[in-house]
Amino acid sequence: MKxxxxxxxxxxxGYVLGTKAGQxxxxxxxRFTRQLQENPxxxxxxxxxxxxxxxxxxxxxxxAGNMRNSKGQVPEQAEHQDQPTVHPG
Structure with a gap:
């Protein structure tokens, strides 16, 4: 959103600065922005x-805190690191 x-x-x-009738x-x-901001x-x-x-x-x-605290407690990842990933196709 930001x-x-x-x-x-x-x-x-950019639009305002680029128009002839800028002011x-x-x-x-x-005015439109103010009305929009004040709209309930x-x-x-x-x-x-x-x-x-x-x-x-x-x-x-x-x-994120839970993931940080459980760091290193996932042994199945280590087992599969050396094996290539094969996708059906």
């Missing part, structure tokens, strides 16, 4: 996405 917002911001800046268009985009539906969706992101990050952190 990368998408960065891209959108960059595209908007007018800039003001129009600014957008604020609610932002809150939901933020909560889901925090939940996902917590789960990923926990999973």
């Amino acid at each position: 990368h998408r917002m960065t891209f959108i911001a960059g595209a908007t800046i 007018e268009r800039y003001e129009q985009l600014k 539906n957008v604020q609610e969706a932002t809150g939901v996405l933020r909560a889901k992101g925090e939940e996902f990050a917590g789960a990923a952190k926990s999973k």
Whole structure:
């Protein structure tokens, strides 16, 4: 999401700077952005996405910790390292 917002911001800046009526268009985009930010539906969706992101990050952190703690306890991987992988085909 962060990368998408960065891209959108960059595209908007490039568009505004590249237009002849840059100032007018800039003001129009600014008004639209403000209206969008103040929209209750957008604020609610932002809150939901933020909560889901925090939940996902917590789960990923926990999973990474579990994987770190179980390092070296998977003997079947060592057995198969010398054998080539053959795919049916």
